[in-house]
Amino acid sequence: MLSNDDNSFLLEPFAEEEVREIIWSCDGNKSPGPDGFNLNFLKSCWNIVKSDVLAFLAEFHAYAVLPKAMAASFLTLIPKKDHPQDLFDYRPICLIGCLYKILSKLLAARLKRVLGKLISNCQSAFLPQRQILDGVVVLNEIIDLATRRKDSCMLFKVDFETAYDTVNWGFLERMMVKMGFAEGWVKWIRACIFESSMSVLVNGSPTEDFKVCKGLRQGHPLSPFLFLIVAEGLTRMIRRAVEIGKFHGYKVNQSLHVQILQFADDTILMGDDSWENLWTIKTVLRGFELVSGLKINFTKSKLCGLNVDDRFLAAGASFLSFRSDAIPFKFLGIPVGANPRRRETWRPVVEAMSKRLSSWSGRHLSYGGRITLINSVLASPPLYGHLSSKLLRGELLSCGTKDSIWWKDLEEQELNALKELLHGFSLKTDCNDKWRWVSESNGLFTVKSCYKLLIQSVHCNSILLESLVAIGKLWKNDLPSKVGVFGWRLLLEKLPTRETLAHRGIVTSSIDLSCAFCSNSLEDINHLFFFCCHVRTIWKKLYGWIGLSYNNQEVEHDVFVTALLRIGVITP
Structure with missing residues (x-):
């Protein structure tokens, strides 16, 4: 159950800084929705449209109502694979409007922070501190343990058809109420999800819009987290069956039994090889299908067994209308149960x-x-x-x-360099080879000598602490990757200037090696980017933009480092 503090957090007014952070965290070049705008428009005109955006969010916060056009979306199809042949080879994606996307992302960001308290640990999708590998690792460990102990265990691999598209809204709302979400939050979800309309894009042109009656829209920021709430219903049904003694999961030890692992709609159920378990699985899956709207994909659902009689396994698969499978098999596209030593x-x-x-x-x-x-x-x-x-x-x-x-x-x-290095050395054949730490006279490694060696290396390469911090900032911003790589190579002095190319023998000394701008000095990294009279004019202007006074006596790339540290994460 959600606490009062969690509900208070969910229902807080939308702050300007929170809204701005959401907008700037989005890719502004994504395809626009019915309003025709993408988020680059808001980023470019934020000072102009800011008050209108905040007023819209404040009105929604107070009244939980959206204009019909605001909740509308375009439905388009993208291929799942190369050379699609039929409709099942496409995935439906919804394109939503600019303001509606901001609102949805605000709600999704808040929901994401509290949902981990409500969703069972067996679910490893979409939540912070949970990864796709969590379920795979646990499943591999269980298979390995059962194999070593020769335990009997059945594995039910359950797959649902078009999971997002068939979600029953009534079930979703009841699950939210059961989990303790405040009425205000439920009203917001009703306005965003339950009162929406959609148009299908055909050759780039929208059809007449129609009202949506069920399902969660693919591409909607809230959809993954709302689906976790729906999928949690199956977990709780299985655990209830365990509590009343109708289902017996795999026994790891006296205090730990594992019954279910999930990644969104991909589900693995596991338990003893008994007809009681088979009847319970069939009953629970059928009941969950009726209340949630999620239909089982029997062509993809499979039954596997560890140390289980083949005839019983075949009978169980037929009873459940599953297909029988063998170990190793794939879960989430990853092989499980295979021997990693082979x-x-x-x-x-x-x-x-x-x-x-x-x-x-x-x-x-x-x-x-x-x-x-x-x-x-x-x-x-x-x-x-x-x-x-x-x-x-x-x-x-x-x-x-x-x-x-x-x-x-x-x-x-480096073959020639290696030959030169080994030339003149004679190897001793009367003793065994051994490791030797050359920084100590006795040949033994010590942390102190290693630290001294690293410090010397840092000073020898002129890579000071500030430079390392600046390099980190190059990778944590909105710069194009080619710009970040260029700055990285600049700080490490690895750019192919004329002086560098001549030093490496790529160009001959007959070619003019002077600066391409001023022709007054050798074109090396320090001159080309920091000391050239034309470049100094640019640095002086840039320093003025970020509120610093430019010092003509700054040496080498200190100019660049200072600018990076002051600017921080690049923002428009």
Whole structure:
């Protein structure tokens, strides 16, 4: 149940700073809704429209009423996969208006902060401090434990058809009341969700609008959190069945029994291999379908067994109208139950990485493009799903032989340097090899000597603490990635100036190495970005904009560091 303090927080008036934070946290280039505006318009004209936006929010706060046009939305379809063939290959997405989006995000941000107190720990979707891997890790541990102890256990993988689209609003409202939400909050949800209309975009043109009678709109900021409230109903029904002795979950120990794991609508039920459990599952799922509106997708729902007789498993699957499956199987697109010590388990992960990071992928990309490519690989389900397991050493070594996304073959580039380093050394063959810490005369590692070495490295590379803080600020703002990468390389003095290119032998000394702007000095990083007379004029003007007095005697990139630290997170 929600406390009075939680309800007071939910019903607080909308503050200007809260509204501004919501607006600036959104991508302003998203497709507009029926009003034709995106959030970049509000960001650009905030000083002009601020009073009108705050007045609209204050009126909604007081009366919980929205104009009909304000709650309208466009429905469009986006493909789930390449070359879609029928309607089921598309996902419906709603485009909502600018002001309505702000209001929805305000309510969603508040709901998100209190919902963790109401939703069971078995649900691992959308809430702070909960991750998709939570359920996968627990499920893997249970399968491993049952396998080692030779316990009998049935796993019910339940999938719901178009879960968001069939939610019964009456059930959602009853769940909110049962959880202790104040009447004022329930009225706000009624106005935002239950009194909405929709038009379908056909070839970019909207059809006549119609009133929506059920479901949660895909793309609506509130939808994920409201769906968790609906899904919590199934968790509570299962736990009630356990309390009255009608369902028996998997017994981990005397004090811990696990019955259900969820990620939004993806659900795993587990328990003993008994007909009583099968009858209870069928009754609970049918009852939940009737009250919530969520229909079971029998083609995707499956029944698996650990140390369960095959004939009983087949009979149980037929009784539930599920399909029987074997372990390992996929949950949330991630294999579970596989042996991480076998090479076959990791082959799909390595193949997926190799496919995404093929040798030619990063050759002609900008640094910003390379960052995007790396993020797409690290966030892919095959790799992300195995973060809880340790990669086999052989596969790790094979991954290390792939081409680098940042540079060409490092081994080839530094082979000559390695030969020069080893030239003249003779290896002792009459003793065993051992590790030696070269910073201590006795060869033993100490924290003190390591600290001294790191401090010397920092001073030798002119990367002071302020520079490190400035580098952090480059990555925590709204700058385009290519601009952030450029600033990062500037602070680390890794930009290809004429002096740098000549030093590396990329250009010959016959080419003019003087500054491209003033031609008065060698074009190195310090001169080109800080000491050139033309550049100093720009820095002086920039310092004036941020309220600082420019010192012509500042050295090297202190100018840039000072500006970054003063500006902080970039805002319009």
